[in-house]
Amino acid sequence: MSPQHPEHSGEAITIMKVHPVLDTGIVVTCRAQEVSGKLPDQYSAYYDNLSPPLAWTNVPDVKTWAVIVEDPDAPREKPFVHWMLWDVHGEVTALPEGLPNAEFLATPQGGIQGRNDMGGYGWFGPRPPAGHGLHRYYFQVFALDDFLAMGPDTPLHDLLNALKGHTIAQGEMMATYEAPSAH
Template identity: 60%
Template structure:
């Protein structure tokens, strides 16, 4: 098994219609980039709050969180969300683990690589060092008529066709050391 995935993350595979980017941020990220423990699968496993800048003409947004440092062939998918309404401006902390969530607007959550719908927090292997988590946001020109069981490859194809603009935030996390 590889030490890190060899495949590019999703955002590198999508060319938006416009050159403008969006700014993605989270108050749960420390100045050094580390994601707060409560968002880790080692702790409370609750999704972090996110905000992003608005893109004119966006009909909805999609979010994919991937870890390219995972010791597997492809980046580990921690979260796939789509049809986030344009007025949402982000996602609150603690989005429920469900195919359809309403935080405060209805969204669709795909299956993460842990096999669940919704957020699966960082859980890098002990001793594997710091992992990077790419929070990739896509402003879309149309809603995606795709069910929650849609695999990443199909979501990627839809993003290639519908992305107006994109942006990302990179957070880091390392396995806690045992005392």
């Protein structure tokens, strides 16, 4: 029996709109993700709303990384943006759990977090509507050939345009989450 997915937005997630220079993909992992693919409760906005720990494989000549997390199953026209992070220095290939929800990060040095679709900076965890079924969350990682030098109030559309011009390689990981029955 396959999990039921809700009606979803009509627009593609960001990674589908960017065409990297290299065909080499980036392998993205989250050590906290359950074998079933579910993101544990502490990363959900229903609970602790911690950003999950992520890791990814390296590629040659990367100067910086960008991370975008989107939910295409949100009941709206466009995918819901849960996280935008960019200008993470190229030597970094992992993010720790629980990054602060601030525009500028001390760790990883240089990281800039944009606004999520709830209006705050940094991570906003899964919070699908109760009874809406299983939602998919795409953790998209982009290897870039330069710093983007864009401020934290940069909208996704402008970040996407910058990614189109600077992406060397990209990869994604999909996690799932469903509203707890108690909420």
